[in-house]
Amino acid sequence: MVFSKAKDVHVWDPEGRKYLDFLSAYSAVNQGHCHEKILNALSQQAQQLTLSSRAFHNDKFPIFAQHLTSMFGYEMILPMNTGAEGVETALKLARKWGYEKKHIPKNEAIIISCCGCFHGRTTAVISMSCDNEATRGFGPFLPGLLKVDFGDADSLKTMFEAIGDKVAGFLFEPIQGEAGIKGSD
DSSP states (O other), X not given: OXXXXXXXXXXXXXXXXXXXXXXXXXXXXXXXXXXXXHHHHHHHHHHHOSOOOTTSOOSSHHHHHHHHHHHXXXXXXXOOSSHHHHHHHHHHHHHHHHXXXXXXXXXXXXXXXXXXXXXXXXXXXXXXXXXXXXXXXXXXXXXXXXXXXXXOHHHHHHHHHHHGGGEEEEEOOSEEOTXXXXXXX
């Protein structure tokens, strides 16, 4: 399918046929396409300051951070642009926690993920994939990432019993959505 424009929950192909977008760009536009309030805020901010490097501060981030930390009751936030960046950061944080708090020996931290996951296309993320189309031709992959079949609690339990002292994290999607909606028992 080819899209030529979108608005709210609808997309149109180049021939003008209208469709409901149930995929929402893998949830990147859950708020709807071309949301008027978001477009206005984006345009207004881009006319003042389009982007600031993390080497500098700006006057909007502290307001945003305070709002989110208050809303969720967190001490701090680390915003990301994409889901893949979020997952990459989660892997780093899990490993760091494993080494510093769980005292996993250096370079032995393991993170377990589920087959059928989709977290993006970075090398670390595809290292967790069981999809040959996503991984073919891109090895070697990031070490310390093990996989278990989605929904196979017995295999996951066996894995934790065997190597739990080195497990720094378990990354999974409660509902997998790349190849259709797939929930776990």
